[in-house]
Amino acid sequence: MTFKDLYLISPILQALEEEGYTQPTPIQVQAIPEVLQGRDLLATAQTGTGKTAAFAIPILQLLHRQAKPESRTIRALVLTPTRELASQVSDSFAAYGRYTNLKHLVVYGGVPYKVQTEALQEGIDILVATPGRLLDLLDQGFVDLQHVQLLVLDEADRMLDMGFSQDIRRVLQAIPEKRQTLFFSATMAPEVSKLAKKILTEPVTVEVTPVSSTTVTIRQELYYVKKANKTPLLLHLLQELGIGRTLVFMRTKEGADKLAKELTVAGIPAEAIHADRAQRDRERVLESFKNSETQVLVATDVAARGIDVESLSHVINYELPFEPETYVHRIGRTGRAGAAGVAITFCGASETPLLIAIQNLTGKAIPVIDQHPYPLTAQDFMDAAAGSKNDKRKGSGRGGKSKRERR
Numbered sequence: 001m002t003f004k005d006l007y008l009i010s011p012i013l014q015a016l017e018e019e020g021y022t023q024p025t026p027i028q029v030q031a032i033p034e035v036l037q038g039r040d041l042l043a044t045a046q047t048g049t050g051k052t053a054a055f056a057i058p059i060l061q062l063l064h065r066q067a068k069p070e071s072r073t074i075r076a077l078v079l080t081p082t083r084e085l086a087s088q089v090s091d092s093f094a095a096y097g098r099y100t101n102l103k104h105l106v107v108y109g110g111v112p113y114k115v116q117t118e119a120l121q122e123g124i125d126i127l128v129a130t131p132g133r134l135l136d137l138l139d140q141g142f143v144d145l146q147h148v149q150l151l152v153l154d155e156a157d158r159m160l161d162m163g164f165s166q167d168i169r170r171v172l173q174a175i176p177e178k179r180q181t182l183f184f185s186a187t188m189a190p191e192v193s194k195l196a197k198k199i200l201t202e203p204v205t206v207e208v209t210p211v212s213s214t215t216v217t218i219r220q221e222l223y224y225v226k227k228a229n230k231t232p233l234l235l236h237l238l239q240e241l242g243i244g245r246t247l248v249f250m251r252t253k254e255g256a257d258k259l260a261k262e263l264t265v266a267g268i269p270a271e272a273i274h275a276d277r278a279q280r281d282r283e284r285v286l287e288s289f290k291n292s293e294t295q296v297l298v299a300t301d302v303a304a305r306g307i308d309v310e311s312l313s314h315v316i317n318y319e320l321p322f323e324p325e326t327y328v329h330r331i332g333r334t335g336r337a338g339a340a341g342v343a344i345t346f347c348g349a350s351e352t353p354l355l356i357a358i359q360n361l362t363g364k365a366i367p368v369i370d371q372h373p374y375p376l377t378a379q380d381f382m383d384a385a386a387g388s389k390n391d392k393r394k395g396s397g398r399g400g401k402s403k404r405e406r407r
């Protein structure tokens with residue numbers, strides 16, 4: 001199967017060729033023809049499956065083929081949960097649409113209004129937005145959504161998690177009821193399905209790589225290691241094994257900052273990315289990681305969601321996540337669109353319950369690498385087991401709350 005078989009127009013085929021895409025991914029094969037025929041779409045797909053191109057390509061083709069309107073009006077609207085994702089979606093429209101006559105714009109909060117309002121006044125065809133800034137611009141009269149024909153909700157589950165349900169409702173009131181709607185979500189929890197049902201009309205359902213399954217092209221490795229030895233082990237892997245550009249996951253912002261500093265001191269170009277950093281800093285950090293000036297990007301889960309860097313060969317879980325699904329999302333940052341990737345996980349003795357939860361979810365044991373300089377001893381496991389017994393005896397201390405609740 002090639003993109004030509006999907007009846008794409010030559011300006012798009014040429015752009016895809018220049019992107020180096022040789023064949024469509026499964027979600028693209030399933031979604032593109034249906035969207036081109038005007039159907040609504042309900043897609044269960046996470047980042048890394050090629051989902052952005054699955055909606056961007058047919059939107060560009062549908063709009064490019066329409067008669068050129070006298071003045072540009074927003075004909076397609078894409079809503080995304082985060083600024084990072086919005087700017088990646090916008091990059092995709094720029095890449096695939098470079099030979100079309102369409103103009104697109106991305107708007108999100110945390111940056112001055114002026115550039116966005118000026119571009120809106122000049123006229124655009126496709127708007128990519130986070131809900132908050134979109135509503136601000138709408139309230140101020142800078143955005144007119146009355147001509148929207150195509151609506152995309154990208155990472156709908158994440159938008160609901162982040163409390164955007166009310167905002168989405170307001171956006172829906174501002175756009176025509178008669179439209180084509182494309183709904184993308186990594187998971188289909190009941191409230192996500194409820195929203196999908198409400199806004200879609202006889203949608204085609206497409207499902208790829210459910211969240212509980214890990215991509216086969218990702219090699220997973222588990223290193224048992226004491227908390228105090230995690231940084232030395234990371235340095236060993238980076239220096240001795242010559243691992244290149246790497247995304248390292250931490251649970252907390254403080255932890256991310258501390259690790260980035262330690263790596264920098266050890267001579268490894270590293271930066272932290274998390275929600276407390278200014279938007280300008282986050283963009284600079286991402287850019288420097290993309291062009292390989294920064295070798296290690298230390299990220300929290302919220303900040304890392306949607307980070308899309310081509311040819312990211314390694315992802316390292318410095319700490320295990322509390323939610324097993326987060327592990328699947330994290331390692332999905334590598335092994336993108338069929339490329340090979342390695343996901344390395346550091347597990348301290350006290351983290352084994354989190355590891356078991358992950359393995360139960362994915363249905364696979366992660367292969368253990370025990371040939372490394374900082375292996376855990378049997379005593380470490382016994383100490384961890386004794387520690388957790390003591391915690392239980394004390395009623396878990398702080399009002400008996402679980403670790404998850406205390407976060």
Ligand code: AMP
Nearest residue numbers: 021023024025047048049050051052337
């Ligand atoms: P996404 O799931 O939209 O986040 O896409 C993940 C990555 O796959 C991005 O880096 C895209 O540039 C890349 N990609 C999307 N479609 C293809 C394709 N057909 N061939 C190769 N890479 C692709």
